Amino acid sequence: GAGVSQSPSNKVTEKGKDVELRCDPISGHTALYWYRQSLGQGLEFLIYFQGNSAPDKSGLPSDRFSAERTGGSVSTLTIQRTQQEDSAVYLCASSTTWTAEGYFGPGTRLLVL
Amino acid sequence: DQQVKQNSPSLSVQEGRISILNCDYTNSMFDYFLWYKKYPAEGPTFLISISSIKDKNEDGRFTVFLNKSAKHLSLHIVPSQPGDSAVYFCAASSEGSNYKLTFGKGTLLTVNP
Numbered sequence: 001g002a003g004v005s006q007s008p009s010n011k012v013t014e015k016g017k018d019v020e021l022r023c024d025p026i027s028g029h030t031a032l033y034w035y036r037q038s039l040g041q042g043l044e045f046l047i048y049f050q051g052n053s054a055p056d057k058s059g060l061p062s063d064r065f066s067a068e069r070t071g072g073s074v075s076t077l078t079i080q081r082t083q084q085e086d087s088a089v090y091l092c093a094s095s096t097t098w099t100a101e102g103y104f105g106p107g108t109r110l111l112v113l
Numbered sequence: 114d115q116q117v118k119q120n121s122p123s124l125s126v127q128e129g130r131i132s133i134l135n136c137d138y139t140n141s142m143f144d145y146f147l148w149y150k151k152y153p154a155e156g157p158t159f160l161i162s163i164s165s166i167k168d169k170n171e172d173g174r175f176t177v178f179l180n181k182s183a184k185h186l187s188l189h190i191v192p193s194q195p196g197d198s199a200v201y202f203c204a205a206s207s208e209g210s211n212y213k214l215t216f217g218k219g220t221l222l223t224v225n226p
Binding site: 056101103106 | 119204218
C-alpha cells in the first residue's frame with residue numbers, strides 16, 4: 001500500500017507488561033512522527049525523527065517510553081511497564097520535509113488492563 | 114493548560130448549508146495553523162493550513178480564516194455534504210518546531226441529508 005501502516009491495529013495488555021508498536025512510513029519520507037490520542041483528548045506529540053538528525057523526544061511522557069527508527073524507515077515505539085493511563089490510540093505520521101502536514105497511519109489502539 | 118481549544122464538541126448542519134468550526138489558541142508563538150479531518154478508525158487527514166502572515170486561505174469548499182488579534186481561527190465548509198461528517202481537529206505549530214503540532218480536542222461535524 002501507499003500509505004502509512006501501523007501494527008498491531010489493536011493491542012490489549014496487562015499492567016506492567018512491555019509493548020512494541022510499529023510504524024511503516026511512506027517510502028521516501030524522511031520525517032516520522034508519533035502522536036497519541038487519549039479518550040476525549042486531542043492528539044499529543046510524542047517524538048519526531050528527521051533523517052539522520054537526533055530525534056526530538058520532548059513529548060515522551062516518561063522514561064518508560066522510547067522509540068527507534070531503523071535505517072531511516074520503520075519505527076518502533078516501546079512502552080515499558082505499561083500503566084492504565086497509557087491506554088490511547090497511538091498514531092504515526094510521515095512526511096517528505098519539515099512541513100507539518102504529515103500523512104497519518106490508522107493508529108494502534110492500546111488498552112492496558 | 115490547553116493551548117488550542119475547540120469549544121464545541123459537536124456541530125450539526127443541513128446538507129448544502131455552511132459549516133463553521135471554531136478554534137481558539139493562547140500561545141502567541143504559534144504561527145502556523147492546520148485543520149485535519151478524521152473518520153472513525155482512520156488517522157487524521159490534512160485538510161487546509163494557514164500561515165500567520167495571511168488572514169484567509171481557500172481550497173475549494175474549504176476556507177480557513179485567521180484573526181491573530183483575537184487568537185481565533187475558523188474553518189468554513191460551503192456547501193456542506195454528508196461525506197464531510199467527521200471529527201475536525203485544529204492544530205498549531207511555531208517557527209523552529211513546525212513539526213510539533215498542538216491539537217485541539219476536535220469537533221464532531223454531522224451533515225444531515
